[in-house]
Amino acid sequence: MxxxxxxxxxxxxxxxxxxxxxxxxxHQRLKDGWSRALLLQIDPTGRYPLGEDGLGWIPAVDIDDAPPPEAVFLGLHPDDGHDMWAMRFDVLDGPKDDPRRGAQLLGPNEAGILSTALGVLNWHDTARFSPVDGAHTEPIKGGWARRNVISGREEFPRTDPAIITVVHDGGDRILLGRQKQWPDRWFSTLAGFVEPGESLEQCVLREVHEEVGVDAWNPQYIGSQPWPFPRSLMVGFEVTADPDQPLDFIDGEIAAAEWFGRAEVIEAIEAQQDWMGPDGNPIVDNARLRLPGSISIASALIRAWAYTPATGVR
Incomplete structure (x- = not known):
């Protein structure tokens, strides 16, 4: 439980x-809806334009008279029901933001819309040739599939499952790790991609052992979140481990790991110590612990653990 x-x-x-x-x-329905549709522009790095209150939509007809082949249909706008589309653009005019930093400023629907746009466009970027015979593929079904121009075989957007887990001692301590490329004092939960033939629970135990050398037990599912960087689904767990077991960074991905107390984690949360500042650069201060930004499921997992007493009763 x-x-x-x-x-x-x-x-x-x-x-x-x-x-x-x-x-x-x-095809006809999508074409008919284009005259009133809204278009979201995404540049090659994933940045998007800003409007007065969120995403910077433009009228789709400003780009073309009908949906271009490379456009992706996102669904119906939650306010007016108009069709929503997304496309890659090399250059964006006006104010723009990066999703890792700016998505936390969007409302729930717009954050989800942006996540969908990024995930599907990222898939298109790597799916222009068939994985079967190398033939060119072309987008179909409003951007939700690609068809082999020779064989007609259809390919659909990929989502790569990955686990992400809170490792705790069943009491008031949590084990957080820092990857090699992260600055000092930046810590987060452990995570890794699911391998073929592996369940999510098996992946949790394997990744914890590979990354920090700890033998964990009793993995329990908490929740999930899309992570379109480039196209993952992060499946969140909590798992128990012994804080007295020596740490061993077996696979070399983790540069450091440490058991932190609940009080220190709550202090870091309430100080709102996100990794990145508004300018997109790392924040420099004297904090001993800096936690991941609020857009990530890692942040949600850490918060959920930190504000639940060790007895499991809120």
């Missing part, structure tokens, strides 16, 4: 807009 839970879904898992998947293959 899991010992804590989210007080609300992670930030990128809160959207409730209509994805309207039933009309993706209706």
């Amino acid at each position: 899991r010992r804590f839970e989210f007080d609300q879904p992670p930030m990128l898992s809160r959207a409730e807009y209509n994805r309207a998947d039933e009309i993706r293959d209706d």
